[in-house]
Amino acid sequence: MAKKPITLTVDGVVYTDDVEPRTLLVQYLREELGKTGTLVGCDTTNCGACTVHLDGRSIKSCTMFAVQADGHDVTTIEGIAAADGALHPMQKAFHESHALQCGFCTPGMIMQSIDLAQEHADPDEATVREHLEGNLCRCTGYQNIVKAVQAGAKEMVDGPAASTTEAGAA
Ligand code: FES
Numbered sequence: 001m002a003k004k005p006i007t008l009t010v011d012g013v014v015y016t017d018d019v020e021p022r023t024l025l026v027q028y029l030r031e032e033l034g035k036t037g038t039l040v041g042c043d044t045t046n047c048g049a050c051t052v053h054l055d056g057r058s059i060k061s062c063t064m065f066a067v068q069a070d071g072h073d074v075t076t077i078e079g080i081a082a083a084d085g086a087l088h089p090m091q092k093a094f095h096e097s098h099a100l101q102c103g104f105c106t107p108g109m110i111m112q113s114i115d116l117a118q119e120h121a122d123p124d125e126a127t128v129r130e131h132l133e134g135n136l137c138r139c140t141g142y143q144n145i146v147k148a149v150q151a152g153a154k155e156m157v158d159g160p161a162a163s164t165t166e167a168g169a170a
């Protein structure tokens with residue numbers, strides 16, 4: 001199948017590539033750009049492990065083709081820490097609230113939670129659970145994830161995280 005040229009920004013870097021029209025965005029991110037922090041946990045658009053931001057809003061990158069991201073701005077879990085390595089407030093909150101066990105769902109959970117926090121600075125439990133409906137966790141029982149999202153949302157409003165923990169631990 002003939003490849004199509006695309007140009008997009010991923011985690012602040014502009015990429016131009018030729019991709020097959022059938023290539024999913026998550027495949028492109030992982031296999032072409034090496035952004036393996038974005039995971040694939042299903043083939044039915046159910047799990048949310050592949051969640052990234054497209055122009056600042058969360059999307060499931062297994063549910064869109066790379067060619068559809070042409071001209072857009074994509075942010076992955078690997079692009080949210082500060083330039084000095086300080087964790088994003090939501091990453092820090094997940095870490096401090098023990099909101100992960102195996103960690104497979106965590107990148108998608110964090111990307112979805114940042115999207116939520118942009119609209120709800122002080123979300124109640126019901127709001128968090130509703131917004132995370134499309135993100136599945138097989139380990140935690142969700143209780144600490146809810147706490148983390150509430151803490152992370154507050155910290156996003158209050159200002160940058162003071163943490164100097166190295167990025168990538170999410
Ligand atoms: S891999 Fe995208 S929703 Fe499961």
Ligand code: FES
Pocket residue numbers: 099100101102103104105106136137138139140
């Ligand atoms: S921590 Fe294992 S799937 Fe969520």
